[in-house]
Amino acid sequence: MNTKDVVRLAHVCLKTTDIGATERFYCDLLGFTPQFDFTRDGERKGFYLRIADRVFLEVFEADAPKPSATDHQLSHFSLETNDIEAVRARLESAGFCPGSVRKGADGSFQFWVKDPNGIAVEFQQYTENSAQFGRDPVEMNR
Numbered sequence: 001m002n003t004k005d006v007v008r009l010a011h012v013c014l015k016t017t018d019i020g021a022t023e024r025f026y027c028d029l030l031g032f033t034p035q036f037d038f039t040r041d042g043e044r045k046g047f048y049l050r051i052a053d054r055v056f057l058e059v060f061e062a063d064a065p066k067p068s069a070t071d072h073q074l075s076h077f078s079l080e081t082n083d084i085e086a087v088r089a090r091l092e093s094a095g096f097c098p099g100s101v102r103k104g105a106d107g108s109f110q111f112w113v114k115d116p117n118g119i120a121v122e123f124q125q126y127t128e129n130s131a132q133f134g135r136d137p138v139e140m141n142r
Helices: 019-029 084-093
Strands: 011-016 033-040 043-052 055-061 076-080 109-114 120-125
Touching: 011 019, 019 033, 019 043, 019 055, 084 109, 084 120
Parallel strands: 011 055, 076 120
Antiparallel strands: 033 043, 043 055, 109 120
């Protein structure tokens, strides 16, 4: 396989014991669009959400209780925004506890919040100096 054959992240899959809270967080607060449901014997077991063109979030009902933060295999995932302050304010007004917006070592603005499942979600707003548009090494903050 040629690595140029991989063109973008297709989806991230989350498991949840509270499908409703997860759907409200990603649809009502962040504006993702429901694409389709997963059902078994007519019962909804999960759903697929459209984030952007050809980029999706997949959510399935978990059989086990919510894992603790240390049980996650997924460290975090990051979502790009064009208005980081508006997204942060919307999450805060909905009762979530987003961190402060700061400029990361990569030159992008960012903040972090936990979704209803305890998964860390990073929000980034790129700048003209964001390392994502160059190839120079980025010295990380300690």
